[in-house]
Amino acid sequence: MPPQLPWLEPLAPFPAPTLAWGERDPAPGLLAAGGALDVANLCAAYAQGTFPWYGPGQPILWWAPDPRMVLPVAEFRLRRSLRKKLQAFRRQAHCEIRIDSAFRDVITACSTKDREGQAGTWIVPEMVDAYTELHLAGHAHSVETWVDGQLVGGLYCVALGRAVFGESMFAHETDASKIALSALVCLCRGHGITLIDCQQNTQHLASLGGREIPRADFLRHVDSARQQPPVTWQFEPVYWDELLPPKTDPA
Structure with missing residues (x-):
């Protein structure tokens, strides 16, 4: 029993x-x-x-759960195809990353996304309402991929101090959610945030550099990180340098 x-x-x-x-x-x-x-x-x-x-x-x-799936931001796996897409996205004026401009749209899109091996969604309507309230209280954030003024992908997460807990992603265009995740990785690197919680182990997250750690190690990280001052949740284009270092001219 x-x-x-x-x-x-x-x-x-x-x-x-x-x-x-x-x-x-x-x-x-x-x-x-x-x-x-x-x-x-x-x-x-x-x-x-x-x-x-x-x-x-x-x-x-x-x-x-034990173990816990996390994404160490220093180990984020940027494959060549995604690197090229990020470089093009960064150059184009009609492409931008926004944070917290459409939180409810993002979580609603996540709740309606079809997921392999799942019937229905775990982001039930009361969850959408609850996390929207958490967002209004300053503890949940959306990272959004916009192209030509349209929201084409994104993710939402919870943040307590500098403890960041990834929740869900969606994409209406190829790689739009990966672009948002890359932006979150850049923001975290820029502010000294070392881990993004991924909760559950999936092949997709593992392909991006996610891995499991013992729950005890994860809890120690959360206890320390959540007591640190929160970051300013705003994406600046210079943050792309964390993944796309600017080219330097040879001496």
């Missing part, structure tokens, strides 16, 4: 992440059910490396 899953009342504290179900249990990483998706509860969850993930018709489910 699996251990009993704690049921959270709206104001109840979260169990310690180390109490999450293990690899021999039916849902490894599952920590608790119930609770609320308000700003205070979401901040408390992320502060201890816990996140909500559930589907339509299910109660709120909270997760703290």
Whole structure:
């Protein structure tokens, strides 16, 4: 029999992440059910490396998996084809990265994206509303790819201090989500942020440089990073230099 899953009342504290179900249990990483998706509860969850993930018709489910998938920004894998696309994107005046100009549009697009191996979405309507409130409170951000004045791709994330938790991406044009992720990597590098949380291991994230680390190491990172001053969530074109160093003339 699996251990009993704690049921959270709206104001109840979260169990310690180390109490999450293990690899021999039916849902490894599952920590608790119930609770609320308000700003205070979401901040408390992320502060201890816990996140909500559930589907339509299910109660709120909270997760703290071990190991944890992360993207060390210094290890971001920039393949030649993406490098060329970023170089072209940077040069063209009709292409731009915006941050937080269309958060609800981004999370809504993420919620309607078809994903391989998944029926439906985990970004249910109450999740869209909750993270929009978290955004208005200054703790969730969208990184957006715009071409010819149209939103063509992007991602959203949660940020507590300098702890950054990636959530979901979407693309209406080829590589538009990868361009947004590249911009986030550049912003993080420019501000000394070392990790982007990816929550779950996927082949796509691994191809970009993501890897698993022990939960204990991840929690130590979160505890330290979230206490650091938050960054200014604004993308400056010079940040591209973090991935696309300017060419220098030979002496």
